[in-house]
Amino acid sequence: MREIIAAIFIIMGIIVFLLSMFGVFRFKYVLNRIHAAALGDTLGLGSIVVGLMILGTDFFAGAKLFLIILFFWLSGPIATHSIAKVEILTNKNYEERVRDK
Amino acid sequence: MGEKKSVWEHLKAWVDGEEVILDADKYIVNRSKREKKNWRRNFSMEYIRGNVKLYRFLSIAISVLFIGIMLSVVNDLPEFGNPANPADNEVMERYLESGIEETGATNFVAGMILDYRAFDTFGEANVLFLAVMCVVLLLKKDQKNYSAKEEQENREDDFFDENEKRPILQIGGKLLAPLIILYGIYVILNGHLSPGGGFSGGTIIGAGLILYASAYGQKKMQTFFTFRTFTLICVGGLLTYCACKSYSFFTGANHVGFEIPKGIPGHILSAGFILPLNICVGLIVACTMYGFYALFTKGDI
Incomplete structure (x- = not known):
């Protein structure tokens, strides 16, 4: 039973990663692309690590995996936010923001 | 000198002394500068779009060539897991056996x-x-x-x-x-x-x-x-x-x-x-x- 729940979580994470990779290559504009990339970094990685936590029996291994989630959920959105802010502040081309090419 | 001659014929005539340039100074002043050929060709988008098939063929050919080179190199590598390989010689054995004793590092x-x-x-x-x-x-x-x-x-x-x-x-x-x-x-x-x-x-x-x-x-x-x-x-x-x-x-x-x-x-x-x-x-x-x-x-x- 435990393995099945863990497998569901891990497969869900892999699907999210696939979608985010697809988005990074499909979209053309920076903000769309970082939206797609941040999806994989937070939700995909989070569900994969949750699956590994369910799979593992050791308590301390689970705690370390939880630290990994904490680190990525702290650092990933901050990095995304910084990139988006720089893009908004420096790109004066309004047409590029609105229309997709 | 009215008719067109090739470069070699000009050279032959010059060596034989049949052909000289009269008033060369004037000629040098007045001659038109040769156009510099642009060796760095700028490919326009139309040219590239017109030759998509050629580009596809070339890219595939280059990839196949490199894959072939890599595979032939891999083919020449020693067999994996063979105990007589150069990677499994006495140097690695020495490191694994007396590494801790000699360096003290785990x-x-x-x-x-x-x-x-x-x-x-x-x-x-x-x-x-x-x-x-x-x-x-x-x-x-x-x-x-x-x-x-x-x-x-x-x-x-x-x-x-x-x-x-x-x-x-x-x-x-x-x-x-x-x-x-x-x-x-x-x-x-x-x-x-x-x-x-x-x-x-x-x-x-x-x-x-x-x-x-x-x-x-x-x-x-x-x-x-x-x-x-x-x-x-x-x-x-x-x-x-x-x-x-x-x-x-x-x-x-x-x-x-x-x-x-x-x-x-x-x-x-x-x-x-x-x-x-x-x-x-x-x-x-x-x-x-x-x-x-x-x-x-x-x-x-």
């Missing part, structure tokens, strides 16, 4: 790169130092290569650094940078016990410093990390490395009369010179990482 990689092949690692550290010195030479600001326009831009950058509010990045940097630097120190100090070592730990410390600098601005960074500390740490690390390794090589490279105690393998204070050498390499790598970032963003450390 991490064989650290024992190899910082004890058996310490000169090689010294060269790598020197390469890093040389690279950052070249960047300093090219990009550092001083009075000679510093114009008024750059000064103006710099002042604007400083103004933005001081007045721009970035609370998210600052809180994140405050929380994460100490943890990242602490983890880097752990990786360096445990280089002889667990995977890691000077290069990877130094890179982690450099990443933490870059995060702090990007969150709080270069001015706050300069309260504890100036160009003077940068040079002192780099040169001091290299000289310490050189002194340690010179001692062990001059007392006999095979550890004859080697006075530094090895300690018990697995303890933090063991493995002779590997721990201080790891610290030196880690400091140099961290300074190099942060130095590259600072020089490329602002031109000053």
